Amino acid sequence: MNGGYLTRAVALFWVMSWLPAVCYADMTPQAAGLNWLHRIATAAHRLNYTGIFVYQHGSHVEASRITHLLDASGEYEKLEALDGTPREIIRSNNQVFCYLPGKNAVIVEKRRTVKPFPALLPKQLSDLSANYAVKLGGVERVAGYDCRVIFLSPRDHYRYAHTLWAEAHSGLLLKANMRDGKNRLVDQFAFTQVTIGGPIDKAIFNPKPAAGAQVWKLPAAVNDQPAAGGGEWAITGLPPGFIKVLDVMRRMPGKRQPVRHIAYSDGLVAVSVFIAPENKHANLRQGLSRQGVINIDSRMLARHQVTVLGEVPVATIEKIAGSIAYEP
Known part of the structure; x- marks a missing residue:
């Protein structure tokens, strides 16, 4: 040089x-x-x-x-x-x-x-x-x-x-x-x-799957539908700055019925809420947990499994989860 x-x-x-x-x-x-x-x-x-x-x-x-x-x-x-x-x-x-x-x-x-x-x-x-x-x-x-x-x-x-x-x-x-x-x-x-x-x-x-590989095609989200039983879900205690950016029904692996997926964002991070009909045969996790940096709150509400998760502080997850209500 x-x-x-x-x-x-x-x-x-x-x-x-x-x-x-x-x-x-x-x-x-x-x-x-x-x-x-x-x-x-x-x-x-x-x-x-x-x-x-x-x-x-x-x-x-x-x-x-x-x-x-x-x-x-x-x-x-x-x-x-x-x-x-x-x-x-x-x-x-x-x-x-x-x-x-x-x-x-x-x-x-x-x-x-x-x-x-x-x-x-x-x-x-x-x-x-x-x-x-x-x-x-x-x-x-x-x-x-x-x-x-x-x-x-x-x-x-x-x-x-x-x-x-x-x-x-x-x-x-x-x-x-x-x-x-x-x-x-x-x-x-x-x-x-x-x-x-x-x-x-x-x-x-270029996709190059191995010979004989099993191919799974995940369906796209279906159109949003009213909650089962004709009622509706309300989330009244959102932290300041979080707005709804997604509300769809998704077919999830291992779930027989579509799961409602609602997402909120503050412009940088997102929090997801999943609402699924109760499955009496499943061993459902309850309470607060953590997977990596994702904080999770799971609870039963109105015969539904409600899960709130996101890369946000525990206080954010708890505030959202605690304000979810089912209105018949």
């Missing part, structure tokens, strides 16, 4: 460090932060990238490889688990294939139930500032890239604090974590290596 190259590299670093201050000098801190959030939400869907990221919660750590492509025919994504049980998820626009090599099975669905890192932010961020104070931090290095740090501080105890690291040039999210009210780490995603831009072979996304 010659001196001329080093000189240009140092000069570019100082220019890139100075540019954001110029671009956002006339913005309020909240507006500048929201501008970066919009960049992050867009970059995950519009850029080509491939890399390995690590997910951590508590003592659990797992690595995954993600490859993303956008071309004239649409959006494609492949997510591969590098630890534990082999599994792959390939998305071709709205068609999702989940490969389970150990079970020689393929699950196909028409919807996307989970947003994988780095596409954690919703495309619509208009209500976010009502629930979080957004603030720009400094520039830090992640996976060899300079990143702008963005802090999202909750305005109450019903949500976690979030910190995001976005690549300074493209806006791609390279690291994200959540912390509770005592500043303890809830979970974290972070790229350890990533390539942004450049050509990606589209053949990577």
Whole structure:
């Protein structure tokens, strides 16, 4: 590496460090932060990238490889688990294939139930500032890239604090974590290596199930229907800022009858409510529990199993679960 190259590299670093201050000098801190959030939400869907990221919660750590492509025919994504049980998820626009090599099975669905890192932010961020104070931090290095740090501080105890690291040039999210009210780490995603831009072979996304693999096609959600018995369910104690974003009947694995799925969001995270007719032959879990970073409240109400879950504090789950009522 010659001196001329080093000189240009140092000069570019100082220019890139100075540019954001110029671009956002006339913005309020909240507006500048929201501008970066919009960049992050867009970059995950519009850029080509491939890399390995690590997910951590508590003592659990797992690595995954993600490859993303956008071309004239649409959006494609492949997510591969590098630890534990082999599994792959390939998305071709709205068609999702989940490969389970150990079970020689393929699950196909028409919807996307989970947003994988780095596409954690919703495309619509208009209500976010009502629930979080957004603030720009400094520039830090992640996976060899300079990143702008963005802090999202909750305005109450019903949500976690979030910190995001976005690549300074493209806006791609390279690291994200959540912390509770005592500043303890809830979970974290972070790229350890990533390539942004450049050509990606589209053949990577071609589904290749093993010969003889069992294929399960999950039905899409059916139209919303009134609750059994002609009554209706009411949720009256939503935490501030949470609004209904989904209300459908879904056919769930192991359930004979459709399950009502209601989802609420504060613009960043979501809480789901599942209401299923009572199954007297099933060993139903009751009370509070936890799976990874997901808090869960399950209870019997009006001969239905009601389950509330989400990546939110226990107080949020308890407030929603405690305000659910059946109105005959």
